[in-house]
Amino acid sequence: xxxxxxxxxxxxxxxxxxxxxxxxxxxxxxxxxxxxxxxxxxxxxxxxxxxxxxxxxxxxxxxxxxxxx
Amino acid sequence: xxxxxxxxxxxxxxxxxxxxxxxxxxxxxxxxxxxxxxxxxxxxxxxxxxxxxxxxxxxxxxxxxxxxxxxxxxxxxxxxx
Numbered sequence: 001x002x003x004x005x006x007x008x009x010x011x012x013x014x015x016x017x018x019x020x021x022x023x024x025x026x027x028x029x030x031x032x033x034x035x036x037x038x039x040x041x042x043x044x045x046x047x048x049x050x051x052x053x054x055x056x057x058x059x060x061x062x063x064x065x066x067x068x069x
Numbered sequence: 070x071x072x073x074x075x076x077x078x079x080x081x082x083x084x085x086x087x088x089x090x091x092x093x094x095x096x097x098x099x100x101x102x103x104x105x106x107x108x109x110x111x112x113x114x115x116x117x118x119x120x121x122x123x124x125x126x127x128x129x130x131x132x133x134x135x136x137x138x139x140x141x142x143x144x145x146x147x148x149x150x
Contacts, residue, residue, distance in 0.1 A: 023138075
């Protein structure tokens with residue numbers, strides 16, 4: 001079953017969230033939502049958390065996993 | 070002092086998608102910490118990044134890819150050696 005994961009990413013502006021969007025768009029098998037004011041990213045994917053965390057870290061921001069929601 | 074056997078090269082890359090100082094900082098930190106990158110200066114106003122790097126470890130293409138990997142659009146605007 002596809003899980004919905006919540007990540008906290010240290011995004012400060014639209015440029016940051018835009019970067020996260022472009023990174024996630026490159027993965028074909030994920031659905032995601034970004035809440036910039038609360039610095040949250042929700043990802044629906046079959047991929048494991050370690051892979052998703054590493055992917056998010058590519059944008060150079062701090063990433064914290066908040067658990068499956 | 071022995072001359073160092075490194076082939077330094079400077080390149081200017083276009084970077085699209087940065088909107089604030091935080092974007093600039095994360096690019097400077099991440100790209101600047103890549104092995105073979107000597108110096109990087111990112112300009113928010115000019116939408117570009119100037120990188121001084123060791124040619125044996127990087128190429129303008131690989132640096133541009135590294136920036137794209139971070140979620141910004143990057144182009145090889147003009148290169149000067």
